[in-house]
Amino acid sequence: MRTKEDKIFDTVNIVFMVILCVFMLYPFLNQIAISLNDATDSVKGGIYLWPREFTWNNYEHVFEKAAIWQAILTSVLRTVIGAGVGLLCTAMVAYAIAQPKFIFKKSVTIIFIMTMYFNGGLIPTFLLMRDLHLIGSFWVYILPTLISAFNLIIMRSFIEGLPNSIFESARIDGAGDFRIFFKIVLPLSLPVLATVALFVAVYQWNQWFDVFLYNSSNPNLTTLQYELMKILQNSSTTSSGDMASAFANSASGDSNMVTPKSIQATMTIVASVPIIMVYPFLQKYFVKGMTLGAVK
Amino acid sequence: MASESNSVSSTLNKEKQEKAMKVFFRKCKEQQALLWMTVPFVIWVFVFKYLPVWGWTMAFQDYKPAISFSEQEWVGFKHFLFLFTDERFLGVLRNTLAQSLINLVLGFITAITLAVLINELSNMKFKRTVQTISYLPHFLSWVVAAALVSSVLSIDGIVNDILMGLGLIDKEILWLGVGEYFWGILGASEVWKNVGWNAIIYLAAISMIDQEQYEAAKIDGASRIQRIIHITIPGMKSVIVVLLIMNIGYILEAGFEPQYLLGNGQNVEYSENIDVFVIKYGISMFNFSLATAAGMFKTVISIVFLFAANSLSKKLGQGGLY
Numbered sequence: 126m127r128t129k130e131d132k133i134f135d136t137v138n139i140v141f142m143v144i145l146c147v148f149m150l151y152p153f154l155n156q157i158a159i160s161l162n163d164a165t166d167s168v169k170g171g172i173y174l175w176p177r178e179f180t181w182n183n184y185e186h187v188f189e190k191a192a193i194w195q196a197i198l199t200s201v202l203r204t205v206i207g208a209g210v211g212l213l214c215t216a217m218v219a220y221a222i223a224q225p226k227f228i229f230k231k232s233v234t235i236i237f238i239m240t241m242y243f244n245g246g247l248i249p250t251f252l253l254m255r256d257l258h259l260i261g262s263f264w265v266y267i268l269p270t271l272i273s274a275f276n277l278i279i280m281r282s283f284i285e286g287l288p289n290s291i292f293e294s295a296r297i298d299g300a301g302d303f304r305i306f307f308k309i310v311l312p313l314s315l316p317v318l319a320t321v322a323l324f325v326a327v328y329q330w331n332q333w334f335d336v337f338l339y340n341s342s343n344p345n346l347t348t349l350q351y352e353l354m355k356i357l358q359n360s361s362t363t364s365s366g367d368m369a370s371a372f373a374n375s376a377s378g379d380s381n382m383v384t385p386k387s388i389q390a391t392m393t394i395v396a397s398v399p400i401i402m403v404y405p406f407l408q409k410y411f412v413k414g415m416t417l418g419a420v421k
Numbered sequence: 422m423a424s425e426s427n428s429v430s431s432t433l434n435k436e437k438q439e440k441a442m443k444v445f446f447r448k449c450k451e452q453q454a455l456l457w458m459t460v461p462f463v464i465w466v467f468v469f470k471y472l473p474v475w476g477w478t479m480a481f482q483d484y485k486p487a488i489s490f491s492e493q494e495w496v497g498f499k500h501f502l503f504l505f506t507d508e509r510f511l512g513v514l515r516n517t518l519a520q521s522l523i524n525l526v527l528g529f530i531t532a533i534t535l536a537v538l539i540n541e542l543s544n545m546k547f548k549r550t551v552q553t554i555s556y557l558p559h560f561l562s563w564v565v566a567a568a569l570v571s572s573v574l575s576i577d578g579i580v581n582d583i584l585m586g587l588g589l590i591d592k593e594i595l596w597l598g599v600g601e602y603f604w605g606i607l608g609a610s611e612v613w614k615n616v617g618w619n620a621i622i623y624l625a626a627i628s629m630i631d632q633e634q635y636e637a638a639k640i641d642g643a644s645r646i647q648r649i650i651h652i653t654i655p656g657m658k659s660v661i662v663v664l665l666i667m668n669i670g671y672i673l674e675a676g677f678e679p680q681y682l683l684g685n686g687q688n689v690e691y692s693e694n695i696d697v698f699v700i701k702y703g704i705s706m707f708n709f710s711l712a713t714a715a716g717m718f719k720t721v722i723s724i725v726f727l728f729a730a731n732s733l734s735k736k737l738g739q740g741g742l743y
Contacts, residue, residue, distance in 0.1 A: 148613070171582075217459075221458040229455075240471075243724055245471075248716065249479065249713060251704075302454035302455055353564050353565065354564045354682065360571075389572070390572070401557070404560045405553050
């Protein structure tokens, strides 16, 4: 059945896909190799996929700092609390606006959807946070992004798709809306809850700008992404910095020294490993949410 | 006669209104649980999303943080006039449009191509592996992505190594230090980060195509490429049109993270877009009024574009965003 043309096409296609995978993965694998390679040796270049002089030294150096543990704690807390609280609030509003009889169904929906089109902008938002005394507080990470209109629509579409008879029979049995929401809708909505929880968790984990904006002078509210961002901004575009410090290292003969290059690589891996570990197992929920949101 | 019937109808109207009010309040009482579920969040959305818009008044003032609203000095369109005569801001505007256009064109072509090619893979396991790997960069933060990009493009990074090895350049290039390369680097970074993710929607569209069409084409002797051109791509047409229109609506929203993180003193003439301009003027130089004016300009134009895009999409019978 397969013609010669088919075979050529398939071969070219598979080769292309392999190249694509290398293109996607290489930068990441390269950073892993550099983070596991001796810092002074890395400066010589030529580290690609495998460390030349293997060492845990860079990781030891990074995890020695107290700031990193604070950053990990804040990153984990904002991810867990942000996803948990955000999920509950989004689901509640989604349930209400999915009820055909709700008198404010339309107005509440529009009020939320409008927020997809505009925002007050950086400075007015910053001043609002100042007036609400949220600057210098952990809640500035959670409160401003409590509900996203996009996630709300995904959830509403899902709840609207649940069979109406379930609600009816629960109502006949005398269950109120809160009871129906917690006992029936939430358990039935697990797939969409997982999707939205993941969207929020990834957003929270990856966020650095609000730390920069509101808590840059607050070392106990720093996050991993923000610490990496500071390293990135400090390293100049040339590698002369690396060279200088590397020469200094070899002069002093201290093999435990690190360079900006190896620290940046190590922090990059530390800041992204949790996501890399989790996403392959949860991708089907992501894809479902993505297509669900787009169909709307 | 006329006045009589008027008064009759007005009392009728009044009765109707009262009745409507009664029904309304009764319903509110009946649905109080739903109200408890939404009212706190409606208040939240007003405070956090709508209230900041009031801050746009700053764009028409010489805003000073220390004094109250009534004491602020109103200056009309001064800041807008300054922006549109400022050479730096005109450059910023050019960068915003150029970056968006490059991202738009590159993003579309690569995502559609990838979706078509993934669809042609017959080994399910390989197909799933490719997809999983292609999503990976989407889940990384822009900070991580920027760190990876700057490392790959550094003096001793792989890009220079390959080009030197092939003899295409005879001296390493400091890629992020040359302004002219920035748009291309940004476009490539965006493709690297999002192509796999953006292909999802096209793959979903392809999966809706009737398989019988392919069978029929095969029997008629259509080649693989012909089937792609005449069945797969037309099958994605409506999705492509909707996404294209919506993306044009977002043309001024080029993002700020990669520009801010990869931007430096050497490429600033090409990297700085409206959002980065707002951050620099607002946060670093404390010129709140000018920064707000620039941000407001962007948002207002975006809203106009988005509504135009949305109604255009509806008119073409493709369904809008809402």
